[in-house]
Amino acid sequence: MSVLVFIDQSEGHIKKSSFEAASYGAKVAEQLGTTAEGIVLGSVTGDVAALGNYGLKKVYTVADATLNSFDAQVYTKVIAQAAANADVIIFSNSTTGKAVAPRLSVKLKAGLVSGAVALPDTSNGFTVKKTVFSGKAFANISVTTAKKIIALNPNSFNIITTGGTAAVEPFAATIDAAKVTVTNVDLVKGEIPLGEADIVVSGGRGLKGPENWGMITELAQLLGAATACSRPVADINWRPHHEHVGQTGLAIAPNLYIAVGISGAIQHLAGVNRSKVIVVINKDPEAPFFKAADYGIVGDAFEVMPKIIDAVKKLKGA
Numbered sequence: 001m002s003v004l005v006f007i008d009q010s011e012g013h014i015k016k017s018s019f020e021a022a023s024y025g026a027k028v029a030e031q032l033g034t035t036a037e038g039i040v041l042g043s044v045t046g047d048v049a050a051l052g053n054y055g056l057k058k059v060y061t062v063a064d065a066t067l068n069s070f071d072a073q074v075y076t077k078v079i080a081q082a083a084a085n086a087d088v089i090i091f092s093n094s095t096t097g098k099a100v101a102p103r104l105s106v107k108l109k110a111g112l113v114s115g116a117v118a119l120p121d122t123s124n125g126f127t128v129k130k131t132v133f134s135g136k137a138f139a140n141i142s143v144t145t146a147k148k149i150i151a152l153n154p155n156s157f158n159i160i161t162t163g164g165t166a167a168v169e170p171f172a173a174t175i176d177a178a179k180v181t182v183t184n185v186d187l188v189k190g191e192i193p194l195g196e197a198d199i200v201v202s203g204g205r206g207l208k209g210p211e212n213w214g215m216i217t218e219l220a221q222l223l224g225a226a227t228a229c230s231r232p233v234a235d236i237n238w239r240p241h242h243e244h245v246g247q248t249g250l251a252i253a254p255n256l257y258i259a260v261g262i263s264g265a266i267q268h269l270a271g272v273n274r275s276k277v278i279v280v281i282n283k284d285p286e287a288p289f290f291k292a293a294d295y296g297i298v299g300d301a302f303e304v305m306p307k308i309i310d311a312v313k314k315l316k317g318a
């Protein structure tokens with residue numbers, strides 16, 4: 001038995017979700033009485049050996065420049081080679097994980113559980129808990145294939161630091177030429193990536209127009225948060241589409257989600273109901289979002305938000 005964790009990176013920086021996947025993989029390995037190893041593709045600027053701090057004993061690197069741009073088919077083939085001796089392969093259920101894990105599952109004839117939220121139960125077989133119906137329910141999936149793949153939902157497993165250092169070993173892989181050519185990449189710079197954020201401040205149609213978004217971005221800046229929005233807000237171009245959360249947008253699971261002027265339609269909740277704490281600010285006491293909220297403020301956002309911003313400023317001495 002051995003466990004292989006795919007370590008995802010962007011622009012050479014290892015993503016926070018990969019630290020979660022590594023911590024999770026180390027715990028799975030512990031359960032199975034084995035060790036966890038990682039694989040990272042493309043050039044990484046950080047210290048790969050430091051992944052030992054999250055429980056990995058060894059990290060394989062494939063530093064070929066062609067892997068700096070993501071191609072699901074090429075990635076799948078490289079990871080399949082590295083996974084030849086692995087019994088459990090772990091991904092973060094990120095955009096990359098969602099593209100690669102199913103392909104790898106077919107290639108290796110390995111059972112896949114995507115959207116896992118807990119460690120496997122190995123007391124009788126191998127059963128993994130995952131979210132279903134856009135996070136409204138859980139299912140326990142029993143995996144019976146020899147090789148198993150788990151794609152772990154971001155923010156569903158705590159990062160565990162162990163203080164170790166991983167051995168780093170280049171992995172000689174056969175790398176196919178990409179069948180898809182990336183002609184340009186537009187990167188959103190200087191913002192906290194929404195999928196990785198601990199805190200998210202989000203606005204809906206109740207904010208009346210894009211000119212009022214200053215209070216969302218100001219609170220987000222003060223809290224070190226990412227900004228998000230409901231779908232209609234993105235559809236009418238008040239905010240960019242990459243901020244749209246929900247059933248048809250990004251599904252997120254921050255520690256704190258602050259929803260301002262959002263009704264809480266089921267399609268919106270589908271993308272945010274895994275947040276640990278939800279705070280809702282809405283002037284309508286009957287707004288459905290209050291049913292899903294941990295804390296609710298019934299009030300006009302234009303009166304409530306400046307008060308919250310002032311209070312946070314005072315707290316921070318800003």
Ligand SMILES: Cc1cc2nc3c(=O)[nH]c(=O)nc-3n(C[C@H](O)[C@H](O)[C@H](O)COP(=O)(O)OP(=O)(O)OC[C@H]3O[C@@H](n4cnc5c(N)ncnc54)[C@H](O)[C@@H]3O)c2cc1C
Binds near residue numbers: 232301
């Ligand atoms: C197939 C499908 C997929 C969808 N996918 C998504 C999705 O992924 N994400 C998503 O968000 N939506 C999605 N929707 C749309 C969804 O059904 C709702 O229409 C949408 O979420 C509503 O957005 P909203 O809450 O910003 O706007 P509204 O429904 O207009 O709600 C505005 C809220 O602001 C409050 N408000 C107004 N003024 C103030 C004020 N001054 N202060 C405080 N509160 C105020 C109101 O009381 C109201 O509750 C989808 C719909 C369909 C049919």
